[in-house]
Amino acid sequence: MPEVEIGIGKSARLAYGLDDVAIVPSRRTRDPEDVDLSWEIDAFRFDLPIVASPMDGVVSPATAVKLGELGAVGVLNLEGVWARYEDPEPLLGEIASLPADRVGARLRQIYAEPVKSELIRDRIREIRRSGVVAAGSVSPHRVEELVETVTRAELDLLVIQGSVVSAEHVTKGNPEPLNLKTFVRRLDVPVLVGGCSSYQAALHLMRTGAAGILVGVGAGRSSSTRRVLGVGTPLATAIADARAARMRHLDETGAYVHLIADGGFRTGGDIAKAIVCGADAVMVGSALAAAHEAPGRGSHGGMAAAHAELPRGARIDVGSRASLERILYGPADDDSGELNLAGALRRAMALCGHASLKELQKAEVVVLPSQDGRR
Amino acid sequence: MPEVEIGIGKSARLAYGLDDVAIVPSRRTRDPEDVDLSWEIDAFRFDLPIVASPMDGVVSPATAVKLGELGAVGVLNLEGVWARYEDPEPLLGEIASLPADRVGARLRQIYAEPVKSELIRDRIREIRRSGVVAAGSVSPHRVEELVETVTRAELDLLVIQGSVVSAEHVTKGNPEPLNLKTFVRRLDVPVLVGGCSSYQAALHLMRTGAAGILVGVGAGRSSSTRRVLGVGTPLATAIADARAARMRHLDETGAYVHLIADGGFRTGGDIAKAIVCGADAVMVGSALAAAHEAPGRGSHGGMAAAHAELPRGARIDVGSRASLERILYGPADDDSGELNLAGALRRAMALCGHASLKELQKAEVVVLPSQDGRR
Amino acid sequence: MPEVEIGIGKSARLAYGLDDVAIVPSRRTRDPEDVDLSWEIDAFRFDLPIVASPMDGVVSPATAVKLGELGAVGVLNLEGVWARYEDPEPLLGEIASLPADRVGARLRQIYAEPVKSELIRDRIREIRRSGVVAAGSVSPHRVEELVETVTRAELDLLVIQGSVVSAEHVTKGNPEPLNLKTFVRRLDVPVLVGGCSSYQAALHLMRTGAAGILVGVGAGRSSSTRRVLGVGTPLATAIADARAARMRHLDETGAYVHLIADGGFRTGGDIAKAIVCGADAVMVGSALAAAHEAPGRGSHGGMAAAHAELPRGARIDVGSRASLERILYGPADDDSGELNLAGALRRAMALCGHASLKELQKAEVVVLPSQDGRR
Amino acid sequence: MPEVEIGIGKSARLAYGLDDVAIVPSRRTRDPEDVDLSWEIDAFRFDLPIVASPMDGVVSPATAVKLGELGAVGVLNLEGVWARYEDPEPLLGEIASLPADRVGARLRQIYAEPVKSELIRDRIREIRRSGVVAAGSVSPHRVEELVETVTRAELDLLVIQGSVVSAEHVTKGNPEPLNLKTFVRRLDVPVLVGGCSSYQAALHLMRTGAAGILVGVGAGRSSSTRRVLGVGTPLATAIADARAARMRHLDETGAYVHLIADGGFRTGGDIAKAIVCGADAVMVGSALAAAHEAPGRGSHGGMAAAHAELPRGARIDVGSRASLERILYGPADDDSGELNLAGALRRAMALCGHASLKELQKAEVVVLPSQDGRR
Numbered sequence A, B, C, D: 001m002p003e004v005e006i007g008i009g010k011s012a013r014l015a016y017g018l019d020d021v022a023i024v025p026s027r028r029t030r031d032p033e034d035v036d037l038s039w040e041i042d043a044f045r046f047d048l049p050i051v052a053s054p055m056d057g058v059v060s061p062a063t064a065v066k067l068g069e070l071g072a073v074g075v076l077n078l079e080g081v082w083a084r085y086e087d088p089e090p091l092l093g094e095i096a097s098l099p100a101d102r103v104g105a106r107l108r109q110i111y112a113e114p115v116k117s118e119l120i121r122d123r124i125r126e127i128r129r130s131g132v133v134a135a136g137s138v139s140p141h142r143v144e145e146l147v148e149t150v151t152r153a154e155l156d157l158l159v160i161q162g163s164v165v166s167a168e169h170v171t172k173g174n175p176e177p178l179n180l181k182t183f184v185r186r187l188d189v190p191v192l193v194g195g196c197s198s199y200q201a202a203l204h205l206m207r208t209g210a211a212g213i214l215v216g217v218g219a220g221r222s223s224s225t226r227r228v229l230g231v232g233t234p235l236a237t238a239i240a241d242a243r244a245a246r247m248r249h250l251d252e253t254g255a256y257v258h259l260i261a262d263g264g265f266r267t268g269g270d271i272a273k274a275i276v277c278g279a280d281a282v283m284v285g286s287a288l289a290a291a292h293e294a295p296g297r298g299s300h301g302g303m304a305a306a307h308a309e310l311p312r313g314a315r316i317d318v319g320s321r322a323s324l325e326r327i328l329y330g331p332a333d334d335d336s337g338e339l340n341l342a343g344a345l346r347r348a349m350a351l352c353g354h355a356s357l358k359e360l361q362k363a364e365v366v367v368l369p370s371q372d373g374r375r
Helices: A061-069 A089-097 A100-110 A117-129 A140-152 A180-186 A199-206 A225-229 A235-253 A268-277 A324-329 A341-352 B061-069 B089-097 B100-110 B117-129 B143-152 B180-186 B199-206 B225-229 B235-253 B268-277 B324-329 B341-352 C061-069 C089-097 C100-110 C117-129 C143-152 C180-186 C199-206 C225-229 C235-253 C268-277 C324-329 C341-352 D061-069 D089-097 D100-110 D117-129 D143-152 D180-186 D199-206 D225-229 D235-253 D268-277 D324-329 D341-352
Strands: A003-007 A010-014 A021-024 A028-030 A039-041 A044-046 A050-052 A073-077 A135-138 A157-161 A168-170 A191-196 A212-215 A258-262 A281-284 A364-367 B003-007 B010-014 B021-024 B028-030 B039-041 B044-046 B050-052 B073-077 B135-138 B157-161 B168-170 B191-196 B212-215 B258-262 B281-284 B364-367 C003-007 C010-014 C021-023 C028-030 C039-041 C044-046 C050-052 C073-077 C135-138 C157-161 C168-170 C191-196 C212-215 C258-262 C281-284 C365-367 D003-007 D010-014 D021-024 D028-030 D039-041 D044-046 D050-052 D073-077 D135-138 D157-161 D168-170 D191-196 D212-215 D258-262 D281-284 D364-367
Touching (some): A003 B235, A003 B364, A010 B235, A028 A341, A050 A061, A061 A324, A073 A157, A117 A135, A135 A140, A140 A157, A140 A180, A180 A191, A191 A199, A191 A258, A199 A212, A199 A235, A212 A235, A225 B268, A225 B341, A235 A258, A235 A268, A235 C010, A268 A281, A268 A341, A364 C003, B003 D364, B021 B268, B050 B061, B061 B073, B073 B117, B089 B100, B143 B157, B199 B212, B199 B235, B212 B235, B225 D341, B235 B258, B235 B268, B268 B281, B268 B341, B324 B341, C021 C268, C050 C061, C061 C117, C073 C157, C089 C100, C117 C135, C199 C212, C235 C258, C235 C268, C235 D003, C268 C365, C341 D225, C365 D003, D028 D341, D061 D073, D073 D157, D117 D135, D117 D143, D135 D143, D180 D191, D191 D258, D199 D212, D235 D258, D268 D281, D268 D341, D268 D364, D324 D341
Parallel strands (some): A010 B364, A028 C168, A050 A073, A050 A281, A073 A135, A157 A191, A191 A212, A212 A258, A258 A281, A364 C010, B050 B281, B073 B135, B135 B157, B168 D028, B191 B212, B258 B281, C028 D168, C073 C135, C135 C157, D050 D073, D050 D281, D135 D157, D258 D281
Antiparallel strands (some): A021 A364, A039 A044, B003 B010, B021 B364, C021 C365, D003 D010, D021 D364
């Protein structure tokens, strides 16, 4: 591990973000049509390595179905507006149209409404009925309370997500904290858990028996964790470290734990770079919030923006650009890279000679030392 | 120490600023309520590791009291307007409302009024009467003249502060220069002295018998020392070097000298990063000048901006954002990180698994090699 | 090769762009008049190491002739508008005047018209008739279909160009993919082929028997390959790696393969830096699109901007600055560096003491670690 | 020398600019009054290490006198307007008021007027009569023609300056090129010669017998050599390399050759940093062009901007800020650092504990790896 001494006796590793790296073409090229973008986790197979972020502006029951039909998977926030209100559509419309300085206060009111088990159950069933994989997220401190509801509703994939989630949460209070190490193994449903951003943290989350872990702390576009808290490892390094933990865990247990990189993906190129660093799939928020079908109507932020005492995120206006299908599969009509994510990933793999995501994970990257070096 | 050769035979160390680093979560997390933010220096214990900067726009006797009640400590500038005028409020109002190009000249007039011992005495007593720790600052070249006044007034904590303060000031003139090595030991009051920004300078300041040293040269938001003079070490490296000096001094003498990092703190994340680098507390200026109670009424600058021949600082308009209490303890209503400094520090520590400031000092940091790597 | 570990067990090389480097003067200087800018490839000798990019906005049959007369060489895009329309001038005028958001769709319509063998033949003959070297480009997937036409028309120099071209294109489909290793050797016409951006890719392209290879992936000003696909090596490193491949190939075969650097050249200084890195000549697009004679009338983009599903480039408005002669030979009337490319290259060589391009290839460069270091 | 491989087998040194470094305070401080800013070259002693650049907008005979009286030295351009016109004042006024796009052409007309020996003679005498050191510059290719005139007029200090000047100019033409190695030794007048920017180039210039060399290629604010030609080493590295050459030359010959750093100095801090890197004095252009007395009337550019075929510089509007005396000695009324250059240098030295320029040359610097690290 390359380290520098930031002062006498205090060392620090150099950590890189996705914008610091670029993929090097190999000596082969391929036809884009020959490239396979699929991945599998537990019993599920997906055509695209794209997981839609459990944010109220991104995933509704309807978009979860649509995303599933398109080969991706949408994770419904099981503590969000769909779990609190019978019909949250008017509220989502209201948030999107509020002036920026009044959003925070209104969000706090909206999220004051209690979560309701029946609504969670109904939302999960609505997604399942359509035949796609039903995935939903809960926060670590409510997962014990809600787990019975979600398993009864036959959720397919459970996401336990917080800014930072560790396998060893320490508390002086009562009740006992959630012990992920025993909790995850007790469940029948495969679990994705995170975020995390170090080798040790990733390794211990893997040891809980999770099927996948979310890698990335504070890297999303709508997040300001890095600025407000000073906490977070840039994503390229976080993913590569988690990949090393995955190799050790695989060696120790024979179990391959999937890495879902989470944070600020805009283009297919961003996704390709995350996979080269070691990710199996990526969690996408803002880029999908720009879909015509997105419940946020062109804006989104999520619950961190509604934190009562220390918001770490804001409503971001992403506009309403194109259908979900076009964001994923094109055609694009400009060169922003924000449309046709799958096509760009496919073409990047073809140009670099990689036929599958597992091959792409072994591709070579370069680090670009300066802004101008990008030319 | 990592060095580069900037030219044949001329080496230089690499030096890092707080914006160059980020904190890595450990494999544990904690409950925010279990985190302890307190620190102690000499006989005093503070709930928060925040020392308000001795600038006329930040600390008045009234805000010193308020800050003390809130668990922080405000240092009154004992050569500032409160030591020169019976009622400086109209002057502070005038400065805040002057056009930028006329501030410098007016400040020079205002600071031409002599410092008055009776006023210093009265201000200190006013703060003491309220029951909080009374802290005041003087510059190195006036400390001998004012020391009797301040000790008689029973000041609790004396800050001796200049752009750069060394334990070995050399002069050809008369009278003899202040010899901090003998001077500090003669005093009954605990002393904080600085700024400094190297291992050797810090070590020698520690050897004067100071209770704490101020670390940082020209790093504040209202300072332009780096541009005008070319002098200064970025703060992460300066703190880490001073931490190494503290360890050596502790080993040699058994005395733990506190490090107060000084320079441009905006968010709780900035504070957390300074503590990870080795600081015990931080000196905050601009961020507190934005308090409703701040004497500067939304603008501040301090005496360096009034230097007659070479101003190194300017009036900065920071606005009037929130009460002191809300700046320190929230709630925040946006994600700027500028409100709820204590809450952000507490949460950063909880997410990273650290229960006390001493634990946080041992946390891991990463260096982010480029702007874009911050994503 | 200097490597960093971006995460545990995942290494990456540092890669530099042309803006990251600067040329160091040697201990000698020369007269600009004594500097020789010529280079040779196959049987052809050119006064200037400048190859105009096969883009419809840059090279028409008329500008190819003009460029040849001026000592450079213009490569006509044999799948562009000149190969599809008897008179494309009105279309070029229309594109230049369309609002930006309608260019993409219109380009797709325009390029839907089939390529016509007779037109290709006539364009090549028109250029040959004038006595200059006739160079034309085709894409890898159409080269087999068009090769008979272009050889019959006695093209002098064939450019086979794509975003990334490899010597080992893999396909599952029918028909068999183009095998450059056998194809290039079968041709009588010397071939330039690329782009490529690694040692291995360059080496294998050299082994096809090509006279020259194009080095650079996604580095041009009108390209967005890096953003959209995440793929590409910065140019200084790409050229230097290809130079190492050239040395090995020369050692193995005795054949010197020329390197044509491709990507974003603006000034004679950019060209000089590419040659110091190892290039024999450079391919210039945008800088020549600004010629009064340029067919794009001050705007250009090329066919990547017209890709139906994933455009990777946009129309760039470069203005109409000066005649081709003045862009190449001056006089310049400002210090932008965009006029008098040959004069600047000549003067850079003179100041640094190099009499020929081969000497310049051995010059010393420095890497500038930061933006500000550029001062 | 720290090197990186920019590509396989192609190495490059890292080179730093003045903005990349900052001075580290030592463990001592001093009184500003005790600091000595003087330096000596040949028989001359100057109060300030500031040499005004031989540009028509900066130095006239009158400002040369004024600068000398203030302790600095002004170098008159002996091929500039004062050597071509009896009364150039109206021309300087005209240039200052022309619109930017017409300056180049008009400058070319103005400099078409021949240089006149009598004018050179009269200007030198006018400066000498006032009792200050008379310094004047000529370009390498005219120095032989003009040398008799300038020595007869008893010039005190001859500056031979070009973009890059080497001790080994190679030419195929007639007449024989200037051989600095024999030429400089033949002269009675001490010579400053440059620019140069490498160890070898500096060493060979020192071996000509020059009293001082100018270090820096294309670093000035009004220069665009780096952009247009791609040539130049950043100043901190160029100075430090030349300092190593000075040490070797001193060891070999016993002669101490002075280094005059040239390029873009704005503040006393910039000057202090150049001296820490090894300079004995600095050449200042733009910063002095802003004097009320400056002949350029708030704008300047020099002859490179008037180059007929490849201008490498432009007229820069620097405004008319203050008297020469105030630029050099203050008082400053803002914190831009552009006024009171001597005061800032003096104070930087005092804060860092250095009593003389020779002591300052040994000070410690740090390298700031990133933009943000500057905080």
